[in-house]
Amino acid sequence: MASLDDLKKRISSVKSTQKITKAMKMVAAAKLRRAQESAEKGRPYSDKMNNIILNLSGGISDIENAPKLLSGTGEDKIHLCVVMTSDRGLCGGFNTNIIKKAKLYFQKILDEGKTLKIITVGTKGYDQLKRVYGDNIIERISFKESKNVNYFDADKVGKTVIEKFENKEFDVCVIFYNQFKNVITQIPQEQQIIPLKTTDEETNSSDDNYEFEPEEDEILSNLLPKNISTQIFKAMLENSASEQGSRMSAMDNATRNAGEMVDKLTIEYNRSRQAAITKELIEIISGAESL
């Protein structure tokens, strides 16, 4: 059995850990509010963008000449996966969930004999993927320096992706991120952005004809790259909200567990102190009796 001193030390160390996790929870809660707000504010933009593209692609008659970003290269050989994770740890299953989802997809691609290329956004994803898929990672991007998620960072990722597409480095692009549902639930998502997947039912819902200026094709070819950046930006916003939410609940759990541990250790400490006292008493009494 551990000595009284040892127990005392352990109690105080657990208590200080608890203080740290509590503080982290507070910070995450404050950041979460901000992240959630900006995720909600960012939604109209990506929704509108999506709407416009839907209306446009519905109006395209000549699918042969449609921009490649919309219709794809016609092949399905090389898959590019953009895995978006956080730069910091201690956020529960946040990163692991994305990685798990992504790995499933990777396996599927490789089993089908297709080529896999990976771009990691955020350092944690790279750390977890480099051991198994190190050779497949063609680029890693991290925004450790930027304090808040901003559009220009997303644009950078988007431009990288488009550049690679134009160089014919891949046929299909999929992004992985966590969708923020609420503090406890974040749903890992895979979303195909090239070629663009439109939900078929909605495409022809708009019966009114638009006037285009300049031509439809030109608008589309300008709009699609923007849409990719926008989708990535949306993913980044969702991700940052999810990260904070996940961290908050993880730290909340940690704080609670630390509390339980302190209680348990305190009881043990009290018991062994009592045992020591009793032992001493017995020794004194039996000593007195023997006289």
Place this chain on the structure above:
Amino acid sequence: MSEEYSLEIVNPEKSFLLKDDVTEVVVPAYEGEIGILKDHISIISFLKPGIIKVFSKSGEDSYYVNDGIIEFKNNNLSILTSLILNLKDIDKGKISEIQKSAEEELGNSEISDQEKYLLDQKIEVLKSIN
């Protein structure tokens, strides 16, 4: 009948402006300025760098935009842009900064004619503001 329609300007970070009493909006479209009044035909167009003028019951406002897409449909005008600044409370330093980076980019010989044209446009507009 009223002559007003609604306008929404969004940028990636947030919904920038929401107005219900707009009478006319002049936007710097790709092929020249367009003024949009109520009951305009549905239109989708691109913006080049320039000034958006918004006329409403409550007055007139001007904004600088870097780029954008507009969609007009059922008397709803949506403008999507990556950068928008209100000319009223504009920061001269910021304008010069954008102008400088645009000029730098123009110095890069690898850009296409189209980009060159847009950059020229941008610099011109920024100069006129400053």
